[in-house]
Amino acid sequence: MSPVSDAQRAVEAVARESYGRLVAFLSARTRDVAGAEDALGDALLSALTSWPRDGVPDKPEAWLLTAARHRLVDAARQAMVREEHASTVALVLAEATEVKRAGAADPTGEADDFPDERLKLLFVCAHPALDPAVHTPLMLQTVLGLDAARIAQAFLVSPATMGQRLVRAKRKIREAGISFEAPSERELPGRLGAVMEAIYAAFGIGWDEAAGAESRGRDLADEAIWLARVLRDLRPDEPEIRGLLALMLYCEARHPARRDEAGRYVPLSEQDPERWSAPRLLEAERELSDAAVLRRPGRFQLEAAIQSVHVDRRLTGRTDWAAIAGFYAALLGLAPTLGARIGHAAAVAERDGPAPALLLLDDLDATAVRSHQPWWALRGHLLERLGRHAEAGEALDRAIGLVEDDAVRQFLLARRARLPRAGG
Amino acid sequence: MKYVMLIHEPPTVVASRGQGPQHPYIAAWRAYHNALVEAGVFVGGLPLKLDDTATTVRVVQGQRRVQDGPFVEAKEQLGGFTILEVADLDAALEWAARCPAASYGAVEVRRVDEDSHETIVRK
Numbered sequence: 001m002s003p004v005s006d007a008q009r010a011v012e013a014v015a016r017e018s019y020g021r022l023v024a025f026l027s028a029r030t031r032d033v034a035g036a037e038d039a040l041g042d043a044l045l046s047a048l049t050s051w052p053r054d055g056v057p058d059k060p061e062a063w064l065l066t067a068a069r070h071r072l073v074d075a076a077r078q079a080m081v082r083e084e085h086a087s088t089v090a091l092v093l094a095e096a097t098e099v100k101r102a103g104a105a106d107p108t109g110e111a112d113d114f115p116d117e118r119l120k121l122l123f124v125c126a127h128p129a130l131d132p133a134v135h136t137p138l139m140l141q142t143v144l145g146l147d148a149a150r151i152a153q154a155f156l157v158s159p160a161t162m163g164q165r166l167v168r169a170k171r172k173i174r175e176a177g178i179s180f181e182a183p184s185e186r187e188l189p190g191r192l193g194a195v196m197e198a199i200y201a202a203f204g205i206g207w208d209e210a211a212g213a214e215s216r217g218r219d220l221a222d223e224a225i226w227l228a229r230v231l232r233d234l235r236p237d238e239p240e241i242r243g244l245l246a247l248m249l250y251c252e253a254r255h256p257a258r259r260d261e262a263g264r265y266v267p268l269s270e271q272d273p274e275r276w277s278a279p280r281l282l283e284a285e286r287e288l289s290d291a292a293v294l295r296r297p298g299r300f301q302l303e304a305a306i307q308s309v310h311v312d313r314r315l316t317g318r319t320d321w322a323a324i325a326g327f328y329a330a331l332l333g334l335a336p337t338l339g340a341r342i343g344h345a346a347a348v349a350e351r352d353g354p355a356p357a358l359l360l361l362d363d364l365d366a367t368a369v370r371s372h373q374p375w376w377a378l379r380g381h382l383l384e385r386l387g388r389h390a391e392a393g394e395a396l397d398r399a400i401g402l403v404e405d406d407a408v409r410q411f412l413l414a415r416r417a418r419l420p421r422a423g424g
Numbered sequence: 425m426k427y428v429m430l431i432h433e434p435p436t437v438v439a440s441r442g443q444g445p446q447h448p449y450i451a452a453w454r455a456y457h458n459a460l461v462e463a464g465v466f467v468g469g470l471p472l473k474l475d476d477t478a479t480t481v482r483v484v485q486g487q488r489r490v491q492d493g494p495f496v497e498a499k500e501q502l503g504g505f506t507i508l509e510v511a512d513l514d515a516a517l518e519w520a521a522r523c524p525a526a527s528y529g530a531v532e533v534r535r536v537d538e539d540s541h542e543t544i545v546r547k
Contacts, residue, residue, distance in 0.1 A: 156514065156517040156518065156521060157513070157514060157517070158513075161513070370462065370463060371459065371462075371463045397454075397455045397458060398455070398458065398459055398462065399455075400451070400452055400455035400456075401452075401454075401455035401456040401457070401458050401459030401460070401522070402456075402459045402522055403522065404521045404522050404526075404527075405527075406524075406527035406528075409448075409452055409524065409527070410448060413448045413451055413452060416451070417446070417451075
C-alpha cells in the first residue's frame with residue numbers, strides 16, 4: 001500500500017463516519033448548513049494534500065473539526081468586514097472559544113469529544129417549514145455527505161434541479177431561523193415521524209434502485225439503515241425507531257433471495273429461506289422485540305411485524321396469513337396508505353380467498369390506482385384465481401405497462417403468457 | 425406540459441423487431457403504450473425503421489448532400505419517439521423509467537419548446 005492511497009482511504013473513512021457529526025456540530029449554532037458544509041469540504045480537501053505528506057493525524061476527526069472551524073472563522077471575519085451576518089460572526093467566534101475550552105482538557109489541545117448534534121440536524125432536515133420533498137435529499141446530503149448529483153439520480157430529477165432545491169432549503173434554514181434545538185415533548189411525535197419518513201424514503205429509493213442489476217442502489221438502503229441506527233442510539237427509548245430499523249433489516253435480509261441465479265425475479269412466497277441473511281434477521285428480531293417491550297405500537301412496528309411473520313416460514317415452513325391480515329388491519333387503523341390497503345387485500349386473499357380480496361381492491365379510489373402497478377398486478381392475480389382469464393390478462397397487461405424493473409416485467413409477462421386463452 | 429421521449433435502443437432489443445406480438449419486448453411495449461393511453465398522458469409517437477435505412481440530407485452552398493446512414497452513428501440507435509402531456513418533469517421521468525427501452529438502452533426526455541413553437545406558427 002502506498003502512503004498516498006492509505007491517507008486517501010483515511011480521509012474517505014473519516015468523511016464517511018464523521019461527516020454528519022461535523023456538519024451538525026459546525027452548523028448547530030449558526031444555522032448555516034451550507035457554510036458548515038463548505039468549511040468541511042475545504043477541510044477534507046486540505047486533508048487530501050497534507051495527510052499523505054505529514055501522515056494521518058492521531059485524531060482525524062478533531063483535525064478536520066479544527067481545520068473547518070478555522071475556515072468558518074475566516075469566513076466570519078470576512079463577513080464582519082462587509083458588516084453582514086453580525087450575529088453569525090458572534091456565534092462562530094463563541095463556538096470557536098467553546099471548542100478551544102473543551103480541547104483544553106485534552107493533552108493534544110484538540111477536542112475529540114465534541115457533542116453529537118446529529119439528532120438536531122435530522123430534526124432540522126425534516127422540519128415542517130421545509131417542503132417534505134426535500135427532507136430526504138437534505139438528510140442524505142448534510143448527514144451522510146452524498147453529493148447532489150448522486151441524490152438527483154436517486155430521485156429521478158436533474159442534478160441542477162436537485163442542487164437548487166437543496167440550496168433553497170439551506171437558505172431557508174438560515175434566513176427563517178429554523179431552530180437547531182430538539183423539539184419539545186409535545187411536538188416530538190410528529191417531528192420524529194417526519195425524520196423516520198425521510199429515512200424510510202431513502203431506503204425505499206435504495207430498494208427500488210437495487211431492483212436493477214446495478215449495485216448503486218444498495219448503498220442508499222445501507223445508508224438508511226445506518227441513519228436509523230444513529231437515530232436509535234440517540235433515542236433508544238423510542239419503539240417506532242426500532243420498528244423502522246427492524247422493518248428495513250427484514251427487507252434487506254431477503255434481498256439476496258429476490259433474484260435467482262439467472263437474475264429472474266422471485267416473489268416472496270417462492271423465495272428460498274436458506275438464501276435470507278440470518279444475521280440481519282437476527283438483528284431485526286432483536287430490534288422488534290426490544291420495541292415490543294416498550295408497549296407503544298406504531299406503524300413501523302406493525303410493518304416490521306408483518307415481515308416477521310413472513311420470515312417465520314424459515315422455521316415453520318408455512319405462512320400465517322391470518323396473522324398477517326390482522327397486522328394489516330391494525331396498520332390500516334393507523335396509516336391507511338395505498339400500499340397498506342393493497343397488502344391487506346393480498347393477505348385477505350390468502351386467508352379468505354380471492355373474491356373478498358377483489359372487493360377490497362375495487363373499494364380503492366380509481367384515480368389513485370390508475371397508474372399504480374401493484375394494484376394491477378394483484379388484481380390480475382386475483383382474477384386469474386377466480387378463473388376470469390380475459391380480465392386477468394387485461395389487468396396483468398396494465399401492470400406490465402407500469403413496471404420499471406425489467407425482472408418483474410419478465411415475471412409478469414410469463415404469468416400473462418401462461419393464462420389460458422379467453423373463452424378457453 | 426409536453427415532453428418528448430427519445431427512445432434509444434441497443435442492437436439486442438432492436439433484434440426483437442418483426443418477432444411477432446408474443447416477443448417479451450414487443451409485449452412489454454404494447455402494455456406500456458396501453459398504460460400511457462389509459463393514464464391520459466399519451467399525445468403521440470411512433471417507432472422508426474432501423475437506422476441502416478436512414479438517409480441524412482444537408483444543403484451545403486446550395487448543393488444537396490445526401491448521405492446514406494443516420495446523422496449520428498452510435499451503438500444505440502434512435503428507435504422511436506413518444507410525446508407526453510404531463511404535469512411536470514418528475515412525472516415525465518416516471519413514465520420514462522417505466523418505458524421498456526429504459527431497462528436496456530436509454531430514454532432521453534426533452535421538454536417541448538412551446539414558446540419557440542408559438543413564435544414559429546404565429547400568423
